[in-house]
Amino acid sequence: MTIQRHPAVPRGFRDLGPEEMILRKSVIAKIESIFRRFGFDPIDTPSVELFEVMAGKYGEEAENKLMWRFKDPWGDREYALRYDLTVPLARYIAMHKDTPMPFKRYHIAPVWRHEEPQRGRYREFYQCDADIVGSPYPEADAEILLLAETIYRELGINGVKILINDRRILRGVFEKELGIENPLGVYRAIDKLDKIGVEGVRKELKSLGMSDSVIEKVLEVISMRMPLSEAISDLMRRYGSNEHVVSGARHLEEISSIVRSKNIVFDMSLVRGLDYYTGPIFEAITESVKIGSIGGGGRYDSLIELFTGVRTPATGFSIGLDRVIEVGLELGVFSYSRKTYTQVYVVIMERDKDILEYSLEVIRDLRENGINVSWDLMRRSHQKQREHARKLSIPVLIYIGKAEVTGNKVTVYLTESGEREVIERTSLVEYIKGKISQ
Amino acid sequence: MTIQRHPAVPRGFRDLGPEEMILRKSVIAKIESIFRRFGFDPIDTPSVELFEVMAGKYGEEAENKLMWRFKDPWGDREYALRYDLTVPLARYIAMHKDTPMPFKRYHIAPVWRHEEPQRGRYREFYQCDADIVGSPYPEADAEILLLAETIYRELGINGVKILINDRRILRGVFEKELGIENPLGVYRAIDKLDKIGVEGVRKELKSLGMSDSVIEKVLEVISMRMPLSEAISDLMRRYGSNEHVVSGARHLEEISSIVRSKNIVFDMSLVRGLDYYTGPIFEAITESVKIGSIGGGGRYDSLIELFTGVRTPATGFSIGLDRVIEVGLELGVFSYSRKTYTQVYVVIMERDKDILEYSLEVIRDLRENGINVSWDLMRRSHQKQREHARKLSIPVLIYIGKAEVTGNKVTVYLTESGEREVIERTSLVEYIKGKISQ
Incomplete structure (x- = not known):
């Protein structure tokens, strides 16, 4: 046998001991019980997917820089470790055509991304996802938002805001109103607002060759942030003749009438990186702890169609378990109070x-x-x-x-x-x- | 986006739908509650390990043909998907030196092996492991056997026998008594007894260049199978002057005095493939269903030392979740009775x-x-x-x-x-x- 004197785990990976696991299992049990109360049922999908199944769904950067891709050690096929739980769900639906609709599933499992490790960010981390497949209606998005709100509230994570925007509104404003032809680079810059601030975004936009006047308009637009219920009329007033904005705003209005919460905040700077979103997009943040988003999701009405050729709308939310635990510990609502289950x-x-x-x-x-x-x-x-x-x-x-x-x-x-x-x-x-x- | 018209999962992998997951979760919950009753606590370790950490622990065949090894997509490091939960535990102990001993941990998680898929055998499958680190004594092995017996019994899987042997007895008999210098090939042949029968084993041994008389002795020896309590005196009578056999038999005798069960059967044909076992070895089978072993384990007193340089004895058992479910379904003690948690x-x-x-x-x-x-x-x-x-x-x-x-x-x-x-x-x-x- 080989002597291995320096045991180690790969960078960005970690062991969890009994104290950490006992806390973790209690948080998962709580989340799972809420998923069930909202009528979601569990599925599981493989950790390893065929690369071709995951290709073209997440955007170029994710696919080439963040995805754990590898060749079959015994053949030529290319695999990838699961990058999220959403594309596997879409593939699942495509392969299980007799699934009754709407399909409300939850999935609590690790995913893998080759990101730079930092606080609350690992290369293997757990997502707790709930999705509704089959419904194009705002009540499905509302159900997802109620679910997410309930989870954060019952976990005791106070001060959580769920930011909301809509891909159609983004399209209407950036492409039609501001005349930006390929907004991807702009979105990528906006996505960094939290990290690099307004000046940083201005600099990034400049480096894309944008004119100063358009840059100022972009910066003005993304400063729009208010309770969802107020945002609708504001959007209609500003962009009432823009069909993309209007269809997004109408959808958000119906969501708002069901959810009725001050914690749902419309935020024009919310763009979400993943390629597959088509309608409302969500992101949960907590202002009391500097850790980035603790959950997110949105509507992806075209993703399943990529596999099946049949339009199958879907919407969902993903709780970032590791960050939620980090936040709960910092806020003092969670603690390592138990070292063993032994009584x-x-x-x-x-x-x-x-x-x-x-x-x-x-x-x-x-x-x-x-x-x-x-x-x-x-x-x-x-x-x-x-x-x-x-x-x-x-x-x-x-x-x-x-x-x-x-x-x-x-x-x-x-x-x-x-x-x-x-x-x-x-x-x-x-x-x-x-x-x-x- | 790429159009992917034929969604598929890699060979040997699979999706689990709500009906399957609801049953699976109830089986896992039962096993987990028994782990806790026996005083075991959960840990988790990464799905991806550095290849060098796993190298040299499982035997050549496992390492080169069954392990999912791959190169870092962004560098030169070699990784491997977790092959079992035992070597990761040994690494964990080496990296967490302040762990109080004895350390009784459980771990329910997937492992990956590139085996030929067949009934109850997948390339990604769940193991439910319980191990005791720190005790060299038979009472630790006995505790593990009581645990395993309780699990099968409470799951309602009747007719389970736990086969037991000891690596020291194997060594004493095959190396010292029969004079086989490098018994690895012989063990490998014996390991196939279930699949290829006595004639098959005879042929395999012949192909190793063994003499007919030694082959006949091997075949006679491996036919020894009886309740553990009876086996001790039989072993002492046959090999009473062989120190390896005696030390193994004495250890088994103490186990037997604590466990006292007719379902624990000494079986000389039990060899277990993994390199790291040093003392008693176990394997659970059910004669009512043809599916191979539904669990196994043993004592591995030198494995942790490979990482730490300090002798740290350990023993454990692994329940094969997927096969247990397959068996339970066939026996009619499990069924897909629930399609949803929704009430x-x-x-x-x-x-x-x-x-x-x-x-x-x-x-x-x-x-x-x-x-x-x-x-x-x-x-x-x-x-x-x-x-x-x-x-x-x-x-x-x-x-x-x-x-x-x-x-x-x-x-x-x-x-x-x-x-x-x-x-x-x-x-x-x-x-x-x-x-x-x-």
């Missing part, structure tokens, strides 16, 4: 055949009654066993020695209160259940 | 502003009370809405029309019983909870 540690007072046998029976009883139990596997002194249990903050210790075996009893010690009691074996399960459910 | 579908009788608003309030109320609710997002007739709800076998339908809005009521229809009742809105949540918990 009871059985301390064996002496290594003795009778004591061991009796202990194993007690352990089996507790486990069969749904209690999480550990015991000494290291042949340590009872002092060391107790130390180990305390290091993990296990709430209940059970001591078993000769006296306990003889009396068919156990001694129970509750870590937090310091309470110590001798309990009949026959009433132990009930006693413990009472203590750990408190 | 209530709200049928909107007419597209009318008041009805829609009232319906949205009812929906919000139900969801806020933990009930899983869907409603029409397709602007369909109420007949079509009902059809959709029935297609998904949603148990409760709520009809809301003008009369309901006026009376502040809803009409509830229970799919299974055909019961139909008009309910006050104020008592709706309670009523529904009573019906769906039945």
Whole structure:
């Protein structure tokens, strides 16, 4: 065997220990329960997709610089690690033509992007996606926004705003009103507003060869930000004769009438990088923590058609799990409060055949009654066993020695209160259940 | 955008729809709850590892023919998709030196192997692993076996036998007793016994250039199969002066005294392919379904040392989730009984502003009370809405029309019983909870 003296993980990847996983699983469970309450059901798709399936969906930069592409080690096919959960959903729909519509699915799974690692940004990260396939109507987008709002609220992440814009409005304003023929570079510059500020955007636009007067108009336009309910009339007033803007604004108006929330904010600087969006686009931010977006999504009415040739509208939202956890920790609404799921540690007072046998029976009883139990596997002194249990903050210790075996009893010690009691074996399960459910 | 007319997934990969995922999630939840009852806690490790970390751990065939290796698309580093969850655990321990021992972790996650796809065998599949790091003692192996037995039993997979052998016994018998110098080829032949039968193994051994008399001895030896408790004395009688066999047998004897189960069967033909095992090795099979092993594991006392230079004993077991599900389905203990988590579908009788608003309030109320609710997002007739709800076998339908809005009521229809009742809105949540918990 090769000697490997410097074990490491690839850059941008990481291990998660029990404390992190226990928190993470509780956050996922919460998100998942909300997905289900809103009527979404789970699917899973492969981590590895054929590259050709993912090609041409995300934009050039994503495809060439961010996607983990690789050749089949045994052949010529080109694969890619899943870049998001949306294109795989579109492929799924194309391959499962009997799926009843509307199809409301959720998917909680890792995706891979070769981005520069930074706070809350990894090369392997979990997305929690909910999408509605089949409905072209604003109520589907509204349902998605209500879902996203509910998740952030119930997780306790306060001060979340969901920014909203519409690709049709962007098209109407930038292409028709401002006469920008190929707005992709402009969008890319606007997308950096958060990072590089207005001056940075001005500089980028200049480098694209745009005239000063158009640049100033772009900067004026993207400063438009207000509650969604107010934005509609403003858009109609400014661009009432522009059919693209009007169709986007009408759609947003219907969404607004269902969602009715002050936390949904129209923001003209929101452009979203991914190529596949066609209608409303969303992005969740929290102003209390500087970490970029904590979720986003939008409507993609043409993506599935690329696979099937049949128009199949769809809309969805993706929660960035890793950033949500980072934000929750910083805001103090999440914490690493638990090191283990173990509720009871059985301390064996002496290594003795009778004591061991009796202990194993007690352990089996507790486990069969749904209690999480550990015991000494290291042949340590009872002092060391107790130390180990305390290091993990296990709430209940059970001591078993000769006296306990003889009396068919156990001694129970509750870590937090310091309470110590001798309990009949026959009433132990009930006693413990009472203590750990408190 | 590229037109992709033939969407497909890579060979050996697959999509899982809601019905499959709902079953899968219930099986995983059961396994996970048992892991926790036995005192195991979750960790996660990256899907992508540095190739050098995985090199030299699994044997040559695995490394060169089965491992998904690939070059960094942007550099020279070589990566590999995770081949199992054991080597990543060893690396984790090496990189987290402050982990309290014993460390009992579980990990439920996909791994990737480039095997020929067949029934219950995919190129991406889930393993559910539990391992104990830090204990060299038989009680750790016993704990692992009790855990595995409990899982199969509580999942309802009857007739599972856990085969057991020990690498030291194999070494003692094949190298010392039979004088086979490099037993790897022999093990590989024996490993195929299930598939190719005794005659096949004989042929393979012959092709290795072994003499007929040694071949016959090998075939006699590997026919040894009996309950673990009986095997110890048999091994001592046959090989009592062989120190390797004796140390293995003594270890198995202590395991047996704790586990005491007739389902643990000593089997000399069990060799296990992976290079890293050093002591007891396990494999779970079910004789009622022809599908190969449904789980396996063993002790690997030297693996972590490869990374750290410090001896750190470890033992574990891996449940093959995909095969367990396949077996459960065939035995009829699992079934695809649920198409959706949705419990209530709200049928909107007419597209009318008041009805829609009232319906949205009812929906919000139900969801806020933990009930899983869907409603029409397709602007369909109420007949079509009902059809959709029935297609998904949603148990409760709520009809809301003008009369309901006026009376502040809803009409509830229970799919299974055909019961139909008009309910006050104020008592709706309670009523529904009573019906769906039945």
